[in-house]
Amino acid sequence: MTEEAGFSYPPATVYWVETDEAGRVYMHGMCQPNVAHRYAPLVAGRELLWLMDAPSFDRDLEFYHVEDGFPVSRPVLLLQVSKTEIAADDTDAAVISGIPPGATLLLDGVALDEFAGGSVTLTSSLPAVYQIRVECWPYLPSEVEVVAR
Amino acid sequence: MTRHSLSKDMPAMRAAARDKLELDFAVRLAVILGPAAPVHLRKAMEAERVLQGASSILLATEARARGLDESALARLVIERAERQAKQIASLEVERQEAQVGIEAATNPAEIEAVLFEHGA
Numbered sequence: 001m002t003e004e005a006g007f008s009y010p011p012a013t014v015y016w017v018e019t020d021e022a023g024r025v026y027m028h029g030m031c032q033p034n035v036a037h038r039y040a041p042l043v044a045g046r047e048l049l050w051l052m053d054a055p056s057f058d059r060d061l062e063f064y065h066v067e068d069g070f071p072v073s074r075p076v077l078l079l080q081v082s083k084t085e086i087a088a089d090d091t092d093a094a095v096i097s098g099i100p101p102g103a104t105l106l107l108d109g110v111a112l113d114e115f116a117g118g119s120v121t122l123t124s125s126l127p128a129v130y131q132i133r134v135e136c137w138p139y140l141p142s143e144v145e146v147v148a149r
Numbered sequence: 150m151t152r153h154s155l156s157k158d159m160p161a162m163r164a165a166a167r168d169k170l171e172l173d174f175a176v177r178l179a180v181i182l183g184p185a186a187p188v189h190l191r192k193a194m195e196a197e198r199v200l201q202g203a204s205s206i207l208l209a210t211e212a213r214a215r216g217l218d219e220s221a222l223a224r225l226v227i228e229r230a231e232r233q234a235k236q237i238a239s240l241e242v243e244r245q246e247a248q249v250g251i252e253a254a255t256n257p258a259e260i261e262a263v264l265f266e267h268g269a
Contacts (some may be wrong), residue, residue, distance in 0.1 A: 108157070123153075125156070128157050149153065
């Protein structure tokens with residue numbers, strides 16, 4: 001509450017962020033504090049995080065997650081890639097490392113089963129361009145293109 | 150360390166390429182036929198009859214409007230139909246060649262090359 005000239009009144013605005021258990025940010029907004037109790041998450045299972053200060057969303061919400069009770073930018077996943085061009089002889093290999101445990105490794109959009117994280121050695125006998133994507137919340141997805149010639 | 154051999158679903162890629170090819174050739178065929186294709190077809194059929202000695206309301210009306218003899222118009226219609234048939238035949242040969250190329254492709258780059266060669 002703020003006091004001014006003998007009057008007490010609530011601060012003009014509080015801010016809400018709809019989030020889930022993992023800390024994903026779905027939407028946000030603001031309202032007067034005296035009506036905040038009327039607000040509820042749009043989707044069951046999510047929750048509203050209330051903030052006194054306006055969160056700064058300069059980019060799409062998918063680039064943020066909630067950490068320690070406040071929305072922050074998702075960290076960048078730094079992968080090490082030995083090379084992005086390999087010979088299509090099923091022997092020459094590209095090694096991608098630095099993949100966190102629990103990450104999902106998608107090869108041309110299809111998740112590789114039983115991948116435990118760490119590193120992956122990729123070969124190919126078929127000349128083509130392959131899209132490799134690593135997803136591991138809360139990191140931003142990381143993509144690598146491997147070309148087999 | 151996980152080891153994985155990358156590959157592509159070539160049957161699926163060939164199927165997608167065939168679909169793309171068919172769509173592209175359908176457009177090219179539509180361009181050759183033009184918006185008045187049903188009329189041209191009907192005129193060609195009646196032109197054959199006219200050249201065999203019959204008369205056609207369709208051709209006679211147009212011939213009068215253009216100041217032509219009905220049989221002269223019939224010959225023009227047949228010539229046009231034959232030109233169009235040659236264009237369609239050429240397109241069909243090209244379509245079949247592209248289909249063969251897609252089936253013979255052993256990797257995605259070869260499929261792309263076939264599509265590129267045929268403008269798809």
